[in-house]
Amino acid sequence: MKPPRLLLAPYPRHVRNTGGALPLARVREIVAPPPESAEMRRIATLTREALGPSVARSAIRFDGASRRPRLTARPSTADAVCLLVLDPKASRSDQGYRLDIAPRGIVLTAPSAAGLFYGIQTLSQLVRLNHRRLPGISIRDEPDFPTRGVMLDISRDKVPTMQTLYHIVDWLASLKINQLQLYTEHTFAYRRHRTVWKDASPMTPAEIRDIDKYCRDRFIELVPNQNCFGHMERWLRHARYRPLAEVDGPWRDPWGRVRETPSTLNPRDPRSFRLVSALLDELLPNFTSRRVNVGCDETFELGQGRSRTAVSRRGRVAVYLDFVRKIHRHVSRLGRRMQMWADIVQSDACHISRIPDDVIALEWGYEADHDFESRCNNLSARGLEYYVCPGTSSWCSFGGRTRNAMANLQRAARAGLEHSATGYLITDWGDGGHRQYWSASVVPITYGAAVAWNERANRGLDAGRAASTFGFDDPSGLLGRLWYELGNVYLLTGVSMKNRTQLYKVIETDLDPLIELHDDAPQPRGAEEAIAVLHELARLSQESCSVRAGNCEAQVALIELQATIKVMLHAAERWLFSCSGDLEAAARRRALHCLGDGMNFIMQTHETLWRIRNRPGGMRDSLARYRRIADEYLEFLKRGGVAGRPAR
Missing domain, CATH: 3.20.20.80 (Glycosidases)
Known part of the structure; x- marks a missing residue:
């Protein structure tokens, strides 16, 4: 039976399972090629960090004469070594590498320090997926684009x-x-x-x-x-x-x-x-x-x-x-x-x-x-x-x-x-x-x-799962999947446009022309699609409550996800409002009050999230785009919730 494909991003060019396993706690030494340059010291240190806390006290030695461990699948109780080798023949590409893991140790071979670095990234992902016990594996890898x-x-x-x-x-x-x-x-x-x-x-x-x-x-x-x-x-x-x-x-x-x-x-x-x-x-x-x-x-x-x-x-x-x-x-x-x-x-x-x-x-x-x-x-x-x-x-x-x-x-x-x-x-x-x-x-x-x-x-x-594991640090895969699926909500609108979505257009378009678009139609266009969008966003919102964000990055990504769902829900509700010309005046006013309150909440959240990752400059200009919408709802309420006509 063929073993399941490993979750690696990028997935290497050639991967072969060789059998056996290496307990990381047995890796007692990291041997790097001389001379002991600042760059090679960084490479060796990165290797130790990639192997995780059980290898944190392993010695780093610079030695070009070290013998390679015998990489067989036979179990071993001896101390293991992680050997870094510079070999110009290791790959056709200067950025390529070979990574071999067996019970007796790890050998990472590359033509350059860059190749070693890319091999370390693959090794780091393997450690994150397998924690304290690496599978026996042989990888040959190099990039398509330099x-x-x-x-x-x-x-x-x-x-x-x-x-x-x-x-x-x-x-x-x-x-x-x-x-x-x-x-x-x-x-x-x-x-x-x-x-x-x-x-x-x-x-x-x-x-x-x-x-x-x-x-x-x-x-x-x-x-x-x-x-x-x-x-x-x-x-x-x-x-x-x-x-x-x-x-x-x-x-x-x-x-x-x-x-x-x-x-x-x-x-x-x-x-x-x-x-x-x-x-x-x-x-x-x-x-x-x-x-x-x-x-x-x-x-x-x-x-x-x-x-x-x-x-x-x-x-x-x-x-x-x-x-x-x-x-x-x-x-x-x-x-x-x-x-x-x-x-x-x-x-x-x-x-x-x-x-x-x-x-x-x-x-x-x-x-x-x-x-x-x-x-x-x-x-x-x-x-x-x-x-x-x-x-x-x-x-x-x-x-x-x-x-x-x-x-x-x-x-x-x-x-x-x-x-x-x-x-x-x-x-x-x-x-x-x-x-x-x-x-x-x-x-x-x-x-x-x-x-x-x-x-x-x-x-x-599986980009959602890979992003979840390596981008959001959520090994459950749920956070990445939800972002992946949220990114496909635009398909439910039934409207295809370049470089934007229908929900974005609804937010950017003034209510007057949006409402006038539907007023004379025998059946409001978009109401059915807006409702489908609302249902899907409600499902995603409910699922997001199941995410267990374990660290700061996952927590921020989760909050950003929930804030984005709120904005898209608002766009769908605005779209549906524009299709609802037959609403009684009292119902229209209630809907406008809800839209206004929702936009005020969106602005507060946007400002809070902005400050987590970004500098303050530019925030006022970005918020002004939402402020215009909030002011538009107030203006509509003054007009009795009627498009293009003054309040009676």
Whole structure:
């Protein structure tokens, strides 16, 4: 009978059960390869920590001549050894490793310290699953993608505390992630630009240097990420920078909406480049990475304002690339290699040939049906190095979109492998005031990290159970399963939309148009679906009461889960209210009072949870989105609960 598959994340490329078992208490010595460098001391210490408290007093010795223990399944009562070996032939990949466990000891072999580190992460998970007695096992493992990264949005209101960042880095390292980017628009404390960041609780240069070292010690490269062209709203809203904007007035986005605040720099104004180059000059010395992501995505209003003449004469992408190439030359002079989002050049693929040869293109798309295949082929045919960049689907959803995220993450991995991508970058955005909580991203990041390491071995990973065990420290699997299932509630609405859910849209849309949508319909649209959502959320809420959160992380994740259920319940109740035009006036007033009380509770909870993981800056802006809804309920009550008409 075949033994059950071990719960490992990422699951290794090759796993073979060899029989026997090793009681951890018998491991009396950890032998590491010389010389006794600071890096190898860290590796040896991490190994001892991974083996748990029963090995806490084991000696660490540096000796290249130690004999390997005989790794047979035959039981042994002798002291066991954990031997770390550096061998350039241990794996085809510099990050690969071999892990062998038998009654006489453990041998971990790798071509590099990074490979040893990744082997230790697998060993640590085995210890967590088996506690004091490890099974006899032989593992051969190496990654599909040499670069496996996560990008966290720290500009859409939420800037994590340093303690939160340390926790995230430790967890990402355990998933064998080796690149981290902190997406920045205005949340770095630039010396001469206090006006932009003064209310944002930004990252300081000293904090960046500190987290950079923390990442390096865990074999993670912290890559600077500063948007340098589009998404500059937080700069251009201020009078000092407004003259650098592409537009000076209302403009129309690709979805037909009229917007008031400019977001894109005028690439024809020399002052725009001077600003960008000065920002990079100040930011980059705080990072040891020789790469930098300069963004340059979604330059929506380019050609609608000050560059209109140039764009009409030469084309939008050509004008765009002129500015991008200026940034590239400056980045190259600073000794860095540039990364940039690929959406604009992919809109007119004939311009891909104008991207400088050493740029790393970032092909992003967040829907299950995103055409990674043809878009990766465009970049591969040009000979560019590039990453595939799927997303967690957590933003603009409250609870996530699990099915979409899993399909998007897996498709990106398959297409990237087929078309020779060198990296896989999981993006976690914070659009709409970053009102989803960190725990909503844990399941998709767990799955994305796994398929980035090895797509074939991990495509069927039980991501909810793995996230529960290794992300929330809940070995029962219940907490991860509940987050997984909460992320699929959006499917019950019967409405499919890109980058958001129906419940999020209901929260964001004013009640007047929501009600008017249903007033003239013979049967209110959405009432049946809203009721189905309410039933499912009630079930999840009841099940969450069974979670036994044993430590701080599990407790916070549980509170975040229950708070998210409350927000989604509110959205469903608001949706149902908008469908209930035939309610009597007294019943409508009672419903509005309940909705108002519910929103006040949501705001209080949101503020409390915000302070647990994040700095105070940005919280007021995020809360303002909920405050608008609370005020709307009060206004409706003044009007007697009637849409669009004054109270009698």
